[in-house]
Structure formats: C-alpha cells, structure tokens
Amino acid sequence: MGQVTWWRGGIIYQVYPRSLMDSNDDGVGDLQGIIAKLDYISSLNVDAIWISPFFKSPMKDFGYDISDYRDIDPMFGTMADFDELITKAHSLNIKIIIDQVLSHTSDQHAWFQESRQNRTNSKADWYVWADPKDDGSAPNNWLAIFGGCAWEWEPRRQQYYLHNFLKSQPDLNFHCDDLRQAVLDNVEFWLKKGVDGFRLDAITFCYHDELLRDNPAKPKGQRQGRGFSEDNPYAYQYHYYNNTRPQTVGFIEELRALINRYPGAVTLGEVSSEDSLATMAEYTQGDDRLHMAYSFELLTDDFSAAYIRQTVEELEASIGNGWPCWAIGNHDVQRVVTRWGKGESNPDLVKMLNGMLFSLRGSVCSYQGEELGLTEAPIEFEQLQDPFGIAFWPMFKGRDGCRTPMPWSKDAIQAGFSNVAPWLPIPSAHAENAVDAQEHNAQSTLNSYRRFLAWRKQQPVLVSGDIRFVEANVSILAFERELAGNKMLVLFNLSEQSTSFDFDGYQLNAELNEHGLLAGKLVGNTIELPPFASYFANIK
Numbered sequence: 001m002g003q004v005t006w007w008r009g010g011i012i013y014q015v016y017p018r019s020l021m022d023s024n025d026d027g028v029g030d031l032q033g034i035i036a037k038l039d040y041i042s043s044l045n046v047d048a049i050w051i052s053p054f055f056k057s058p059m060k061d062f063g064y065d066i067s068d069y070r071d072i073d074p075m076f077g078t079m080a081d082f083d084e085l086i087t088k089a090h091s092l093n094i095k096i097i098i099d100q101v102l103s104h105t106s107d108q109h110a111w112f113q114e115s116r117q118n119r120t121n122s123k124a125d126w127y128v129w130a131d132p133k134d135d136g137s138a139p140n141n142w143l144a145i146f147g148g149c150a151w152e153w154e155p156r157r158q159q160y161y162l163h164n165f166l167k168s169q170p171d172l173n174f175h176c177d178d179l180r181q182a183v184l185d186n187v188e189f190w191l192k193k194g195v196d197g198f199r200l201d202a203i204t205f206c207y208h209d210e211l212l213r214d215n216p217a218k219p220k221g222q223r224q225g226r227g228f229s230e231d232n233p234y235a236y237q238y239h240y241y242n243n244t245r246p247q248t249v250g251f252i253e254e255l256r257a258l259i260n261r262y263p264g265a266v267t268l269g270e271v272s273s274e275d276s277l278a279t280m281a282e283y284t285q286g287d288d289r290l291h292m293a294y295s296f297e298l299l300t301d302d303f304s305a306a307y308i309r310q311t312v313e314e315l316e317a318s319i320g321n322g323w324p325c326w327a328i329g330n331h332d333v334q335r336v337v338t339r340w341g342k343g344e345s346n347p348d349l350v351k352m353l354n355g356m357l358f359s360l361r362g363s364v365c366s367y368q369g370e371e372l373g374l375t376e377a378p379i380e381f382e383q384l385q386d387p388f389g390i391a392f393w394p395m396f397k398g399r400d401g402c403r404t405p406m407p408w409s410k411d412a413i414q415a416g417f418s419n420v421a422p423w424l425p426i427p428s429a430h431a432e433n434a435v436d437a438q439e440h441n442a443q444s445t446l447n448s449y450r451r452f453l454a455w456r457k458q459q460p461v462l463v464s465g466d467i468r469f470v471e472a473n474v475s476i477l478a479f480e481r482e483l484a485g486n487k488m489l490v491l492f493n494l495s496e497q498s499t500s501f502d503f504d505g506y507q508l509n510a511e512l513n514e515h516g517l518l519a520g521k522l523v524g525n526t527i528e529l530p531p532f533a534s535y536f537a538n539i540k
Contacts, residue, residue: 031085060168066106326365405422407430409435
C-alpha cells in the first residue's frame with residue numbers, strides 16, 4: 001500500500017491504554033506499556049494502532065472527558081513517552097492513530113471554567129448555553145446517553161448547559177467560529193507531533209439545533225441500539241436536533257482541508273445516528289470529507305449471515321467512492337465472542353469471526369484481545385468503574401467487561417499485566433488464554449490471527465477489491481471479491497452445524513487454504529463446510 005493510501009484496506013489495532021500493559025506497577029496501563037508491547041503488536045501483521053484517549057482528564061469517563069487536549073495525563077506518562085512511542089512505532093512501520101474527542105470537553109477544561117463564569121467572557125459562546133423555560137425547567141426535552149436530562153443548571157450564568165453524555169462533559173458550540181478554530185488548532189498540534197491520523201469520537205454530536213426544537217418521540221417497536229434499549233430513555237426519541245445536524249458536513253470539510261496539509265494522515269469517524277449507514281456514506285463522499293467511517297451496525301447482538309449481508313449491501317449501495325471501516329468489537333460493547341458466540345469461546349468460531357471481519361470490503365478496527373479470543377469478563381457491581389454501568393445496573397452492566405487488562409503470561413502475577421492489583425480484575429479464563437499460552441501453539445487463535453493477516457497482505461483482492469454477495473444456505477455468508485479481473489470466492493459457515501455450498505456455475509482456479517482458519521473443501525461440485533469453517537478460492 002502506498003504512503004498516502006495505506007489506510008484503504010488497512011488493519012487498525014485498537015489499544016485501550018489503561019488495559020494493555022502497566023509499566024510502573026500502579027495497576028493502570030500506560031504509554032511505556034504500549035512501547036513495551038509494540039514488537040508484539042507488530043507481530044500481529046496489523047498496519048496501525050488506534051490509541052484510546054491518554055490526554056489530561058479527571059477520568060470521569062475514562063479519558064473521553066478531556067481537560068487539556070495538548071497534554072498527557074500523568075497516569076499514562078509524559079510527552080517524551082509519546083514521542084518515543086511514535087518513533088518506535090514508525091520504526092516498525094506501524095502508523096499511530098489517536099482519539100480526538102471534539103464534541104465535548106471535561107467540565108475541568110480551562111475553556112469551560114471560563115465560559116461558566118458569566119455571559120460576557122471571551123469563551124462565553126464556546127459551549128451550548130440556553131435560558132430556562134418560564135417555569136425554570138430545561139430548555140427542551142433532549143436526553144443524555146448516560147441517563148436523564150441533557151441539560152445541567154449553572155447558577156453563575158443563570159443558564160443551562162448541554163451535555164449529551166455525563167453532566168461533567170459539557171458540549172462545545174460548533175456554531176462559534178472561534179471555537180471551531182481552536183479545535184482545529186488542537187488537532188494540528190498532534191499532526192505536528194507526527195501522528196498518522198485521528199479516530200473522531202462522537203463526531204455526529206458536534207452541532208445542535210440552534211432553535212432548540214424538541215426531539216420527536218420514537219415508537220416503542222423502534223427503540224433499540226447499543227445500550228439504548230427499553231432500559232434507557234435515550235431510546236425513546238429520534239435524536240434529530242441534538243445529533244447529525246447538517247452543519248457537521250461543513251466542519252468535516254474544514255477538518256479535511258487541515259488534514260490534507262499532512263500527506264498520509266487520515267480521519268476515521270465514529271458514526272452514531274438515526275441512520276448510521278446513510279451518515280457513513282454522507283460523511284465519506286468525495287475527497288473533501290472523512291477518509292473513512294465506522295458505526296455500530298456490527299457491534300450489536302444481531303449475528304446471522306442475512307444481517308451481515310444486509311448491513312454491508314446497504315452501505316455498499318450508497319457509499320459510492322466513500323470508504324467503510326468495519327468492527328465487531330471495541331471498548332464500548334460486550335466482547336464479540338460472548339455477544340455472538342453465546343458465551344462459548346470456541347477457537348474455531350473466534351478464528352472464523354476474525355477472518356470474516358478481515359475479508360469484508362473496507363478497513364478494519366480490531367480490538368485488543370480479539371486475537372486471543374477473550375470473552376466478556378464477569379464484573380461484580382462493587383468492582384464496576386464505568387459510570388454508564390453503575391447508573392443502569394443491573395439491566396445494563398456497562399462497558400467494564402470488555403475493558404479488563406490484557407493477559408500476557410498464564411502463570412504470572414495478574415497474568416503479566418502488572419505486579420499489583422489492576423484497575424479492573426483479570427478473570428482466570430483470560431489467564432488461560434494468555435499470549436504465552438498461545439504463542440507456541442501453531443493452531444492457537446493468536447497464531448491463526450497472525451497467519452491470516454500475513455496471508456491477506458498477499459491478496460490484493462481482499463485488501464481493496466469490490467464485493468458482491470451470492471446466495472447460499474441460511475448459515476453461510478458467501479461473497480465474491482474482485483480486483484482487476486481477479487476473482488475470489490469467500491465462504492463462512494456461521495453455525496455450529498456442518499453445511500455445504502453448491503459450486504455449480506463456478507470454475508475453480510485454485511483453492512486457498514494457507515490462511516490459518518478451519519477450511520472447508522471441494523468434494524465434486526459441493527463445498528463441504530464443517531462448523532465455523534471458511535473457504536477461499538480463486539475462481540474464473
């Protein structure tokens with residue numbers, strides 16, 4: 001892949017820095033811990049690392065509440081550590097993508113500390129402020145994702161401020177020109193430091209409706225989404241007025257104009273809207289918006305060949321020259337092995353899921369631990385750290401179960417993550433799947449992951465080819481990838497039962513079975529697929 005287009009079809013490994021490796025025995029992972037594990041990450045054959053926030057923060061939302069966009073939180077290290085991380089990653093040909101949380105700050109940020117004082121200061125319009133209704137109540141009916149009203153009273157200004165997340169995460173006012181420029185200046189600070197791109201958190205939340213219109217009610221049958229089901233009132237509304245406003249595209253174009261001055265740097269937008277696939281297509285159109293976007297469509301409980309096909313086809317129909325990024329796990333959702341595997345960590349299932357993700361058209365975000373087949377960790381209420389989980393327990397147990405520390409060594413203290421008790425507990429089942437327990441087993445999930453990505457790099461059709469789905473049995477996800485006249489048939493059996501695919505109408509060029517997954521085989525005119533098997537073949 002060329003320098004400027006490395007991201008097209010690239011594999012991005014998500015590092016949750018609190019949980020990768022603790023280098024100084026305080027129970028929390030850090031930048032030196034990431035540096036110590038860069039050789040391991042390089043061995044996975046990924047192209048880039050996306051690092052979740054490590055900026056200065058009171059950590060009410062574990063770094064997604066930033067109090068200084070240009071400083072490292074002492075919990076994670078120093079700016080010198082970050083410079084060392086960039087240098088070593090680049091020496092290993094690994095790109096570094098960092099989170100940018102642009103829609104809101106911490107209430108401890110100097111901007112908000114000034115803005116809240118009165119209505120006449122230099123930052124007075126940098127946040128979303130609104131007068132109360134005549135009866136003193138909130139300006140409208142907007143709700144916060146983490147529960148309750150999205151407005152918080154500020155006695156100094158005698159106004160409410162908007163927060164789409166925690167009340168300690170006030171929303172910035174992107175209608176303000178000075179604010180937008182300050183945000184872009186912060187982004188450029190990191191471009192000058194040498195980062196290769198940005199994952200844009202909550203990018204659909206940047207703008208709000210200036211008329212502050214009420215969101216309309218959503219019928220009961222349509223109330224669904226990640227953590228937004230019946231147990232969260234957030235699902236009761238169509239979020240037309242506090243999300244995905246039309247002005248967002250204009251800001252994205254401003255951001256892209258800045259990024260373009262740093263060749264090779266990329267933007268990856270996190271999209272969460274009423275129609276996320278349509279928004280992904282809109283935000284990645286042409287050459288002046290986001291390079292790529294991902295949404296939560298494959299981060300849900302829905303797991304079937306029909307659902308995955310429908311999701312990808314719907315996006316393909318509208319994205320045009322835009323570029324998708326797919327993920328089946330991250331720091332916000334239950335681990336995919338538990339979510340889609342009914343709690344069973346079957347190695348063949350894990351290998352198949354990774355292979356399937358890496359075979360779709362687009363780039364990929366792969367969350368740390370997916371190469372080990374980690375399951376969702378059981379977390380007791382008294383162990384919870386996530387404010388989302390604490391607020392919605394026991395209906396929704398929060399995000400801590402997917403954020404537990406990486407197990408490096410099966411028999412070491414704290415599975416080799418730290419020499420002290422970590423910020424979240426490490427389940428014994430995770431220690432059994434530690435890196436050193438899998439390292440020397442050629443058939444392990446870890447080595448399957450490595451082999452598949454090494455093999456994929458030699459298959460340009462999988463990296464950047466077109467995709468076309470084909471009819472198959474209900475449990476088979478079947479599609480063709482095609483590039484420059486070369487065509488590959490790809491099959492995945494998503495079920496626990498053996499099944500088969502009718503090969504009539506195809507001409508075999510070569511079976512491809514050097515990919516580390518459980519492989520099906522062609523018998524006569526039928527491809528036999530054991531449970532969770534896959535099949536790759538070059539066809540004429």
